[in-house]
Amino acid sequence: MQPDRQQQQQGIDVAVLVSIGRHPTTGRARRAEQDARGLELALAMEAELPGTRISVLHAGPQADDSESALRGYLGMGLESMTLLEQPAGSDAILSLVEHLAATSPQLVITGARAERGEGSGLLPYALAEHLGWPLVNSLASIEKVENGVVTLLQALPRGQRRRLKVRLPAIISVDEAAPAARQSAFGPARRATFAVTPTTPEADSELAQWQLALARKRPKRLKIVKAASARDRFKAAAAKSEGKGGQVLTDVTPEQGAEAIYKLLKEEEVLR
């Protein structure tokens, strides 16, 4: 059984697209969480399927702070990565499409959303549309690759999983459901090299026209009670202050206690 499977499963070319992340509290450049998880998937695949070749791609400028962030990926165990050089504020999609079409990997893995800039999560879809490849979002794990068909698990909310079969070549996007990325080691990271490829960039003029500001806190939705009487409206408005401070049930039977808990669980809709 085992050798059989190994014969059928052969290594494939995997391209992993990585971006420069942003730490949510300090805003420092880092390896992006989702992209690193994508690379982790690819590395796990390489260990499972001998002969898998991983190429890591980044489209962006060559700068010191971005380099240290990109080296975060290299420290996961890579010797080099391809840098499609283009100035900041250029559209990455076109150069990536061009490069992918030329190198034609069988599988492209990318994070679902960037941590900087627009971060709309449209990039994987744009690549899929341009290349005409199928796309699967929210990947949890790759189960096997056989005869040009990959079997994988897609993550659904609340930890659920769905098994899918996808014909290669395909694009896979990865979010927080994928396994966490391995530690990036300092030594290999700084010894790895960049293969810089110049591109013919096109400025993202649309993005330049938009106004970008630090995220404001969204207003909390008020509970609007369409109550008939003023008393009900008052009660609803004042309910919050009443609810402050926990309720403590002492000297209750287990059943009464359980009922109170059950009520709360129902209210919070966590019971399925």
Add this chain to the structure above:
Amino acid sequence: MRLPKSLMAFSLGVFLITLPTVGLLPQGLLEGGSSWLLALVLAGVVAWGLGEMFFGMTWGGPMKHAFAGALHLAFHRRAERFSTKKGGAGRSTGLKALNLEDEAAPLGVEKPADFTWNQLLGFDACVQCGRCEAVCPAFAAGQPLNPKKLIQDMVVGMAGGSDAAYAGSPYPGKPVGEHAGSPHGPIVALQGKALVDADTLWSCTTCRACVEECPMMIEHVDAIVDMRRHLTLERGKTPNKGAEVLDNLIATDNPGGFDPGSRLNWAADLNLPLMADLKQVDVLLWLGDGAFDMRNQRTLRALVKVLRAAEVDFAVLGTEERDSGDVARRLGDEATFQSLAKRNIATLAKYRFLQIVTCDPHSFHVLGNEYGELGGDYQVRHHSTFIAELYEAGRLAFAPWKGGSVTYHDPCYLGRYNGEYEAPRNVLKALGIEVKEMERSGYRSRCCGGGGGAPITDIPGERRIPDMRMNDVKESGAELVAVGCPQCTAMLEGVVDASAEVRDIAELVADALVERPAGDASDGPRRPAATTTAEEVTV
């Protein structure tokens, strides 16, 4: 037992050969026909004895220890340890910095041959007396570490072969004979087993009890951290929460991943003076990462209250402060340590202060002993030392102690690392507390299990180190254990159903504070501590 016989043969041979020359025997004895035979026998005996000494030094005979031990002591990595000066000058406990300049060089120790020659001499010097094993907290807790076996494994690795011949206690849970290595083979295998397993290296709390105890002055902790450096920097294999903590240190300058801007949030109501405003003060109060921990914030509050009561001119760095790099360094991430250290040194260079006071012995050690190599030389004091000085100078007055019996737990990084055993006891004495010493205290104090990133790497054992320490406290009969370290507080307070309460010295002092008697100290009206509020002591 070949050695005594060979040495006896050598000395007897030489003795007999020299007898005629001294004139005790007739000169002609060795000149006769039959005497040639005697001379040959004697020469053979002498050669055997000499061979034992020369070859035994290198072939692993007992003479090796004598020879290697002598050389090891002569060329010790930390020559300062032989200083006869009292106090800090005679100790050398800071880790040696790793040269990160050369990009191509592999980092840390991967193979036995990667150790420096004087470290290897140190391993050869080991006489397997087992004193390190007896004091090792990880070994006692049943974690897979035994310092004696580790040093012997390095010796085996350097010679090449298996550890099957090792006759002492193995690493708990790891039978002898399964591990083997060679001078140029990896110490920790990528897969499977090599000379040592990674969890052995990660079990160490860097408490230095073994180093303190070792008669041959072998540096176990240095060796362990050297090997950890390879695992972290070259392989990226810091276990459990290690990787997360290091990532947090890189991205947020603190191990918890908290917003660095919230470092002073706990003190929003204290109105702490900032270095950025004052530029020049007597005392720079280093808060440490305990500023993010709700338990340690109580200690910090107490310390601020004490400093204010003594009218100390102090300030904090506030959000400019970063983790000292202690945890990163013990976890082997020298790169992150040096990055943090260099930035901290640059921050400190902006201001003028006479000394740094901190309630975290780990920061104390790193700032005082390890920043020097990177260009930061500071006068650092632990808060217990500083409080003791303030008391001696008459700047603090305490209400008499009314509580129960108290014992004191020596933090490793204060005691063994920095030789400060007296000041905390003096402070407790000043409070009117008679310390009930635990069996293991002072330089033999048992670790709380919180050092060296051990709570982060969290290698399972049969027992927990803090539980054992709390048991020591219980045996002393004390109702309260005074500590001087946020790590120790956290570890000891984490013990379930503990018999004793855990309080930091600063808290005990702050509770006992009374207004200083004006003028003569003899019989000023002493008010109970409870009525002395923060406002009253803030002048």
Add this chain to the structure above:
Amino acid sequence: MSEIIRRDPRREWIARNRLHPEYATVLAALGVHRGGGATSEWMGPNGVVRKNPRAIGFIGPNGVKRIDRSGLQQGGQSTAATTAARDSRRTVTIDQPAFLVAVVPDLTGGRLSGHDKDLLGLARRLADADAEHPGAVVAILFGEHKEEALGEAGIDRVVHLDDEFYAGFSPEARLAALSAVEREMTPRFWLLPDSPLGGADLGRRLSLRLGERAATGVWQIEADHESPLGWRCTARGGAGSLDIQRPLPRVALALAECAEPVDETRHAAEHLTLAASIPTTLSRIEDLGQVAVDPAGVALAEAEFILSGGNGVKEWDAFHHAAKVLGATEGASRVAVDDGFMARDRQVGATGTWVTARVYMAVGISGAIQHLQGIQRCDKVVAINLDPGCDIIKRADLAVIGDSTQILAALVAMVEQQRGGQRDAA
């Protein structure tokens, strides 16, 4: 019989005391004497609520009219008032829409989710901006649905595509259907929920198919005459760190609470069918169905509902069973982990995992400071503990003091019974 009014002073006294526990029943009894009153509130012909102040209240025992505004007023009147409120939804029919706003709700479990309803509220804002020339909201529903109140959610037209090839993960088939809708109806706007339940994926596919650069993470829109479509939106970008203001494009993916759900009008929810048949595409993605997942295996940091056990848990088998029945992810305090009852990756707290659960249920956990730090970001904390003085009680929104084994057993029994009841009904 007798004309003498028999007075019951006690009842009268209760009727005057609104806080009396029997107040409602006494008033009800008095109301019977009074007989049904006239309706005090009704909907006028123009959709305006009319009130008859004279019909409000009742005659008290002393012949004085009493008006009770406590909301407890009983009898025919109050029910009449609530039915009036229910009926107050204005019926709106848009026969000749000026344009269409297409909405593709997630329809999780066959029902409109809260997010879907918010989105429909947003769609209504776009459609109703110009009262003279209102647009119509057309909802494209995939798969079977159990929703009856489609009209009340603000839907004017419904395109219901119920073929089996839309089931499961079928982005290609759904995209083909949406493209067909686009060809036939050409809606001015396409709105989808930016949710992991499907909307985020489908919306992005659609926007690329239509060649639009969709606005994602939209949480606010405002009218703006300089924008091509007359609207400007604020969208979250950069992993939640940025607010992007841009003209509203044709395709928008909106976050939950992007608008108030519709609650004052009722719409026609008229069913439409597509004239042309949707071309079937050969799918390169094959759905092999859902895989059973153990809730205990869900990562703690992601879990929504955590049942966490500590030193006070004596029967771990019962604890695991309870977690299974409740569908909760298991967590543990440091002590429980140290004692070997739970795996290390289940540890909650400053030294373990920082959790963000909606409900965190702490069983037999006293609440060490590191533990409380780790659950800071949980919405609701329920504590079951023997000791009413421990720290977790201070943090808990609901604390039950008692034996955890018994309480958990009672809770499990209650949930199982409730589930059984539902199954019978279904």
